[in-house]
Amino acid sequence: MTIMEILEIxxxxxxxxxxxxxxxxxxxxxSERSGVVNIGLEGLxxxxxxxxxxxxxxxxxxGLGAASPWLALLVAAIIGAAFSLLxxxxxxxxxxxxxxxxxxxxxxxxxxxxxxxxxxxxxxxQTPYIDHRINKIDVPLLHDIPIIGPLFFSNxxxxxxxxxxxxxxxxxxxxxxxxxxxxxxxGEHPAAADTLxxxxxxxxxxGVALSGALGGLGGAVYVVTIATNFGATTIxxxxxxxxxxxxxxxxxxxxxxxxxxxxxxxxxxxxxxxxIPFLKSIPDVYLLIAPYVLTILALAGFVGRADAPKxxxxxxxxxxx
Amino acid sequence: MNTxxxxxxxxxxxxVLLGLIAGAIIMLISGYNPLQAYGDxxxxxxxxxxxxxxxxxxxxxxxxxxxSVAFAxxxxxxxxxxxxxxxxxxxxxxxxxxxxxxxxPKVIMIPACIIAAIIGGGIWGFIPGLLKARFKVHExxxxxxxxxxxxxxxxxxxxxxxxxxxxxxxxxxxxASLSSQFLYNLTAGSRMHxxxxxxxxxAVVMWFILWRTSKGYELRAVGFNPDASLYAxxxxxxxxxxxxxxxxxxxxxxxxxxxxxxxxxxxINQDFTGIGxxxxxxxxxGLNSSFGVILGSILFAALETGEIGMQSxxxxxxxxxxIIALIIFFVASNYIIRWTRDRLKKKGGGAK
Numbered sequence: 001m002t003i004m005e006i007l008e009i010x011x012x013x014x015x016x017x018x019x020x021x022x023x024x025x026x027x028x029x030x031s032e033r034s035g036v037v038n039i040g041l042e043g044l045x046x047x048x049x050x051x052x053x054x055x056x057x058x059x060x061x062x063g064l065g066a067a068s069p070w071l072a073l074l075v076a077a078i079i080g081a082a083f084s085l086l087x088x089x090x091x092x093x094x095x096x097x098x099x100x101x102x103x104x105x106x107x108x109x110x111x112x113x114x115x116x117x118x119x120x121x122x123x124x125x126q127t128p129y130i131d132h133r134i135n136k137i138d139v140p141l142l143h144d145i146p147i148i149g150p151l152f153f154s155n156x157x158x159x160x161x162x163x164x165x166x167x168x169x170x171x172x173x174x175x176x177x178x179x180x181x182x183x184x185x186x187g188e189h190p191a192a193a194d195t196l197x198x199x200x201x202x203x204x205x206x207g208v209a210l211s212g213a214l215g216g217l218g219g220a221v222y223v224v225t226i227a228t229n230f231g232a233t234t235i236x237x238x239x240x241x242x243x244x245x246x247x248x249x250x251x252x253x254x255x256x257x258x259x260x261x262x263x264x265x266x267x268x269x270x271x272x273x274x275x276i277p278f279l280k281s282i283p284d285v286y287l288l289i290a291p292y293v294l295t296i297l298a299l300a301g302f303v304g305r306a307d308a309p310k311x312x313x314x315x316x317x318x319x320x321x
Numbered sequence: 322m323n324t325x326x327x328x329x330x331x332x333x334x335x336x337v338l339l340g341l342i343a344g345a346i347i348m349l350i351s352g353y354n355p356l357q358a359y360g361d362x363x364x365x366x367x368x369x370x371x372x373x374x375x376x377x378x379x380x381x382x383x384x385x386x387x388x389s390v391a392f393a394x395x396x397x398x399x400x401x402x403x404x405x406x407x408x409x410x411x412x413x414x415x416x417x418x419x420x421x422x423x424x425x426p427k428v429i430m431i432p433a434c435i436i437a438a439i440i441g442g443g444i445w446g447f448i449p450g451l452l453k454a455r456f457k458v459h460e461x462x463x464x465x466x467x468x469x470x471x472x473x474x475x476x477x478x479x480x481x482x483x484x485x486x487x488x489x490x491x492x493x494x495x496x497a498s499l500s501s502q503f504l505y506n507l508t509a510g511s512r513m514h515x516x517x518x519x520x521x522x523x524a525v526v527m528w529f530i531l532w533r534t535s536k537g538y539e540l541r542a543v544g545f546n547p548d549a550s551l552y553a554x555x556x557x558x559x560x561x562x563x564x565x566x567x568x569x570x571x572x573x574x575x576x577x578x579x580x581x582x583x584x585x586x587x588x589i590n591q592d593f594t595g596i597g598x599x600x601x602x603x604x605x606x607g608l609n610s611s612f613g614v615i616l617g618s619i620l621f622a623a624l625e626t627g628e629i630g631m632q633s634x635x636x637x638x639x640x641x642x643x644i645i646a647l648i649i650f651f652v653a654s655n656y657i658i659r660w661t662r663d664r665l666k667k668k669g670g671g672a673k
Contacts, residue, residue, distance in 0.1 A: 037461075039401075039461070039465075086650070089654075090650060090653060090654045094654040094656045094657045094660075095654075095656045096650075096653035096654040096655075096656065097653050099399055099401065099461055100601065100605060100649065100652075100653040101650065101653045101654070103401070103598060103601055103602075103649065104646050104647075104649040104650040104653060105646075106598075107598070107642055107643075107645060107646030107649060108642075108643060108646035108647065108650070110639075110642060111639045111640070111641075111642030111643035111644075111645070111646055112639075112643055114637070114639040114642075115637045115639040115640055115642075115643060118637035118639065119351060119637060123637075232639075233591065233592060236591070236592050237469060237592075240465055240469070243462070243465070244462075244465075244466060247462055283477060283481075285473050285474060285476070285477035288473040289469065289470045289473050289474060292466040292467075292469045292470050293466075293470060295462070295466050296452065296458075296463055296466050296467075299452070299456070299458040299459075299462060299463065300452055300455075300456040300458055301456055308459065
């Protein structure tokens with residue numbers, strides 16, 4: 001196998017497995033930039049994955065065919081946002097410890113979805129498989145470019161392109177619009193933002209709801225492109241990995257995307273590594289733990305310092321200094 | 322003072338009640354009978370010897386996991402890494418049991434295995450502690466990362482060095498086992514083991530360290546107000562690292578209880594045990610005190626054992642996870658309970 005052939009397998013698969021991470025990490029960026037720590041990304045992905053599977057099956061059932069997964073993605077984003085409001089109410093209005101509330105979100109998501117799966121599918125622990133997954137495409141013209149074409153523009157799911165484009169959109173929204181400035185200001189110095197007439201609570205609710213929508217989308221994308229059904233173990237750790245990507249990307253949408261792509265690369269190497277001669281000799285445990293070790297190193301400042309938004313994790317109480 | 326303490330204890334009690342009521346409402350909506358479900362759980366857990374024994378089996382690591390989280394909380398640290406520390410402790414204890422000569426007497430074997438778990442779990446806790454003290458890295462993130470590193474690393478070590486048929490390690494020798502024929506007969510063949518003594522000793526040890534030693538006073542002071550402690554001449558960083566080591570050690574012992582008591586081997590785990598996350602709930606519910614952690618563990622273990630009873634009524638057992646999640650929610654949002662209580666009090670005062 002030549003290097004080129006290896007890359008032609010590894011890179012498209014890396015992009016595919018990075019896509020849900022990119023979307024969820026972008027959600028994490030919104031939430032944390034507004035000042036709310038969101039350990040609940042895992043739970044939001046679980047909800048999204050559940051909705052993605054159930055609604056794709058439902059839409060297929062009523063004869064929507066190939067449009068089913070797309071509509072299911074939309075529903076997943078909406079339900080994800082709605083579910084994340086629990087975290088918002090607890091941590092913004094009721095000043096709950098945001099980490100604890102996030103942990104509760106994760107518990108709740110897993111409990112409710114598996115409970116519902118058993119209710120909906122006659123006691124079975126997982127949903128049936130979906131018939132229509134989202135297709136992989138070769139981008140016209142671009143995939144004919146030598147070297148880059150086969151690597152980056154062939155055999156890639158639509159959703160992956162959407163995720164990458166969204167990363168740029170989120171970056172633009174956060175850093176080039178007044179909404180983004182306000183969102184970041186309540187995450188850095190809510191008291192100052194409040195003085196300037198920005199509604200801190202509302203901005204934070206928006207931040208969390210956006211993270212819910214993107215987290216839900218991330219989970220659903222995982223189902224309609226990779227897993228194709230939902231069970232208790234469908235999402236196991238992807239949300240935490242997205243959290244790591246967000247931090248490794250220094251709370252920046254583009255950084256988060258880069259980190260997610262890198263994690264996806266490490267993941268697909270660990271899966272495909274078996275069939276690649278020179279990787280066979282490396283135990284796959286190193287590839288499996290690489291994302292986590294790198295995140296820790298990044299935080300410790302060995303890979304450039306990563307600082308959280310200043311007010312992240314602190315409930316804002318009006319009038320308190 | 323007394324009334325203050327009482328009202329502090331009200332928050333967890335109300336949270337548990339709200340969680341159970343919410344669970345009951347979900348059961349009603351889904352067409353089940355909540356009274357029958359809760360009644361069955363109670364009967365099964367407290368009146369059927371086998372299930373009582375199995376409940377204790379769940380209680381044992383849960384107490385230690387709760388102590389681990391509570392100890393860190395007392396020192397102002399959030400240890401979300403119990404899962405990883407537990408896995409490392411589990412592997413350390415089983416590996417020690419397998420490597421030491423099987424003929425050693427129990428009095429040497431068991432303490433040796435537990436000490437290995439203390440060191441293993443402690444080191445896994447020490448790393449995030451050090452990173453926090455030295456580089457100011459938030460421990461929540463590092464401990465989550467350390468969990469996954471532990472999961473993959475312990476699996477790899479088992480595959481490479483301790484692999485046995487069935488994706489697990491071989492069984493540990495009898496000399497390292499905490500099980501006993503006496504407890505087996507007493508509980509009609511459950512897996513109940515002497516680890517309950519270890520867990521209770523753990524609770525006493527935590528109480529003793531925190532409230533009866535000057536080091537414990539320092540740890541609490543650092544947790545309460547790191548700046549004031551620094552001015553008072555305490556080494557805040559060293560205390561932080563020490564707290565994390567001790568917290569990790571408790572989690573490691575929880576893992577040893579699985580290895581030496583519940584299973585007598587370690588499996589290759591696809592996912593976390595969940596004991597560490599439950600430990601967070603137990604610690605919160607128990608207001609970070611030894612006694613509270615024991616009570617919280619009993620409640621959670623009873624609910625989890627009761628899952629089986631629910632299933633026999635045709636109720637999906639995941640409902641228990643929902644109830645547990647709701648209890649955590651209510652405990653976390655205790656502001657809502659305090660707020661309501663203050664409102665009620667004010668109203669009562671106004672009427673006078």
